Amino acid sequence: MLAGEMEFGESKTKITKTGAATISFNEDGSEANSSELKIKASTRSKVLIYSGVPIREEVALGGPFVMNTKEEIREAFRDLQLGEFGPPAVKK
Incomplete structure (x- = not known):
């Protein structure tokens, strides 16, 4: 709400x-x-209100990240620290 x-x-x-x-x-x-x-x-x-079909996959939480495994969480933190998380920023 x-x-x-x-x-x-x-x-x-x-x-x-x-x-x-x-x-x-x-x-x-x-x-x-x-x-x-x-x-x-x-x-x-x-x-x-959000709606969707359940995907029935494992869920791992870590900080701001939600992934399928703890290893994916570690990779996301590693990528973030190296500046490689997500697509490159685009200047307009």
Whole structure:
């Protein structure tokens, strides 16, 4: 939640500013069996909702990095320290 207060789902779960929630879905569902998310704002509100298909991969966390393994985390820190992390900066 970026601002305000909202209620989510049939349970009317309240989330307020800076709050976060994970909403799951029926993995056995199909296009023919659609689902619906009910949202009700209690006050003037802003919310950011992300959606995606689960990738079912291992997750490793380290500092600001999220990768699949601890070795990938170490490589990311090494690249960052060497100035090789990410694409080269482009001057305009």
